[in-house]
Every structure is written in C-alpha cells, then in structure tokens.
Amino acid sequence: MSVRIIIERAGPLCTIQDHGREGLLAHGISASGPMDRAAHRLAGALAGAAGEAGVELTRAGIALRVEQGRLRIGWAGGAFTVAINGEGQVWPGGATLAAGDRLSVTPGPRGNYGYLRFGPMLDLPMVMGSLSTSTRARLGGVEGRALAAGDVLGFVGEERAALSPSPIALQEGPIRFVWGLHAENFAADVRQRFVEATFRVTPMMDRMGVRLADEAGVFAGASILSLVSDPILPGDIQILGDGTPIVLMRDHQPTGGYPRIGTVISADLDRFAQMRAGDPVAFEPVSVEHAHRLLRSSLS
C-alpha cells in the first residue's frame, strides 16, 4: 500500500533537501543541499532511509500526520522538541508511525535546522538530478517552493534497516577558514583584526547567506571597489560595500563581485549554519592541508 503524509503546519522555509544539485555552476545554478549535511545524514541513518531526500525544517518546526500506510521517520540536527501523538521523544531519534499518527517538531534549545528523513523514498520529480529545493531559483522539492500546510507527500519503495549511529559531537571554538581570493586586497591590519575580533550572527540569515554584525568595526572604512565576478562556493566570506560581512551558504548566488576575505572550511560549515542570531563568532585561519586532515578525520 502506498504511503502518504500530510503537512499540518510548516514553519517558514521548510524545504525538501537531498545531497544537492552539484555540477551545474556553469549553468548559473548553485547546488543547494542541506545546511547541516552531517545532521541530514544522521537523520537518514535513524530512518533507515532508502532515498537521499528529506525535509529540512527551520526554527519554528513542522507538524505532519500519516495519511496512509506506515513509515519510519528519523530526526536530527540542532536540538528541537519532538512529539508523536503528543508524547515527547528523544532528539535525535526515530520511530515508526502508522496512519493517523501525528509528528510534531517545535522549537528547541539549539540550532537553526533540523531534518526529517523517511524510510521509503519521497515520490517527487527529480530536477536536474536532485530533489533539493532552491526557493531562490524556484527549482526542486514541491514546485520549487517551501513546504506549506496541506502539502501531501507520497512515498515509494521499501525502507532499510535503521541504524543507531553515534550523535554528532558538539564542537566549540572559532570557525576555521582558509584565506580567500581577495585576502590580499585587505590591508594587513584589517586581516589581523579580522582574526582577533568577535563578530555576532544576525537574524538576517537564510539558505543564501548569513549576515554578521561587525561590532568591533573591523571592516569600517575598509571599502574595496567592486571586483570582476568570480565563481562563489558555500562558506565564502564576502564583505559588502558597507563593510557588512556575509557568509554565503548552500543557495548562494553562483558568481559575485564583492571581495572575499576567506572561505569557511568544509568541516566547520555545518556548525556555522546552526549558530543562532546573537551568537558570537570568531574566525581562525588554517591551511588547506589542515582543513583536509580535519575532513579525513570527520569521515573516518
């Protein structure tokens, strides 16, 4: 019997995300994909997910009801509050739900993004090799838009055995970065202050980018004329004309001409994505080789 769920409540900008639509930057299309990749993977393991796609939910959470059939759902990412039919559950975790059961995710103490993954595969059309939603480009997911109350999601295929992997270890400390394309365009003392100062995450954050407050005025007066456009990747730290630093995220513009002082390393981008408005953030430069060692150890 086919399996169906209905979204009963969706916070703003809850989207469908899989590994992303990589390889299309030359067509002006950024890859999208989960803001917190490790959490997306963990939720998949907890669900015994046969497919790659799940729901990325935002701070306000989401609620759904199983309309037909049974399926296992896994959840992870940040720390949210989760209940099945009103009964509290452990986060991260997973459970099998049957027709009529309700799952509700509400705000919790930590993080911006949570993930729901499902045993069977989401039955949605592939767009350029991916189900990921880019609301910016209006591609993928459900009609290229965020999920809304009333949306019905269908599933196909059989779920796999759920795993119980170890949760993601909480990391603290500065966000590490590699000096960027235009680092040399910034005066030596500006670069020095950049790595010494503490910035603050602002509420102006979404899947395209996260704006930081530069309370120490590191970039005040360090204005750099706009540059020829170069390709952008997630993690690029761009300084706008008014001195505002912005870290570009998964739905980034594919090219841009603002100066980039650095790029957050892959191993720290998930953690950065989960930092909340008001959180302090400091940056620490590392070598590319060091970033690769961290990447290898995170995969082993």
Added chain:
Amino acid sequence: MSGMDDSLWRRPHIMPLGDSALLVRFGTSLDDEANQATLTLAARLDAEPIFGVLEVVPSLVSVLLRYDPLQISPGHLAGEIALRLGQGNEAREPHVHDIAVVFDGVDLAEVAAALGLSENDFIAQHNAAPLRVLTTGFAPGFVYCGLHSEALVLPRRTQVRPSVPVGSVLFAAGQTAITATEVPTGWNVIGSTSFRNFVPQNDPPTRLQAGDLVRFVVAR
C-alpha cells in the same frame, strides 16, 4: 600583443577557494584576452579531464575547479592544470545563435541619450557585430555577452530594480546580458526576447555555452 607567446603573456594565478576548489585566474579585471584564456583552459579541461576534479566552471576571467580532496591534493592538481596551460589552442568552432530582440526596454531612451546616439543608431551599433557569450552566472541561464566597443560602454544604474522578467535584455559595463529567470538587476533594460536560455527539463539545462557567438537582431 600579437606574436607574443600566450602562455607567457597570460600566466594565471592559481589559488585555493576554500578546501575543495582551486581558482585559476587570468586577470583581475574583465578584458577580452583574459576571457579567451579562461575559455581555452575550460575547453582543455573538458577535453583532458583530471582525475579527482568534480566540476569545471569557467567564469569571466577565471576557471573554478572543484575537487575531491580525498582523491587529489591541491599541489598535484595545480601541476596537472599547469600541464594543460602551455598547450596550443585548438578552439572548437563556436556555435552561432541569432537572438531576436524587441528593443522596447524602459531604459532604452536614456541609454541612447547617454551615449549621444539616437535610439535607432544605438540599436544598429549594438547589433553591428556578433558578441561572445563570456560566461553564465549570477542566476540560472543568465548570460553575459561582450565585449562591446569602448563607444558603447555605460556603467550600471545606481538603483537596483527588484525584479525584471524572463527574457529581459540588459546593457551595462560594455556587455549585453539576457535573463533566463526573474531577477533583480542594476543593469539598463533595453529590450526583451522570446529566447529562453534555461529549461530545467533539458539536459544540459541551458542552450548558450560560454564561447558561443550571439548575433542580436531586431525582432520583426
């Protein structure tokens, strides 16, 4: 500069962009030779792929190579890139596209006046020579075509329009751009076209490729 060895004349900078990409940059401002060198290298990388490279992205004056750090080190990759720089240019014959434009944009009169031309003279000069697709970027299927002669160079507008429709023909910075989705823009809107560069169901999803030639013609 004809007669000079291209590989000496355009020795690029190879620099990391984060921990999973290298950028090969042929200049710090847009000029025709830097763009040509960019397209030549991208074509070479396409013809002779490097193991461990996940994606090659030619832009205005630089080529981005995304790589898998578990498969290739940046040092090794830079060496492989260098091997592909010194070689001669066996450029493919460019595809030529005729794109019909209705020159009715809201900024057309202002653009012509700023260049000291009548609207008809501006349109004639704009369409006089084929333009090269310099790159695709900014938004899906958004192409930059150029470069116009120095007599046809205007800056962007000071105000950004929050949205212009699909098929808008834009003009600024010595270039003509065509929108393939609804986008905000600070460029001058000079016209519109029924040409649709981005069709998500197609493979590849865009029709114009960097290096192609575009002839703009007045739509009848």
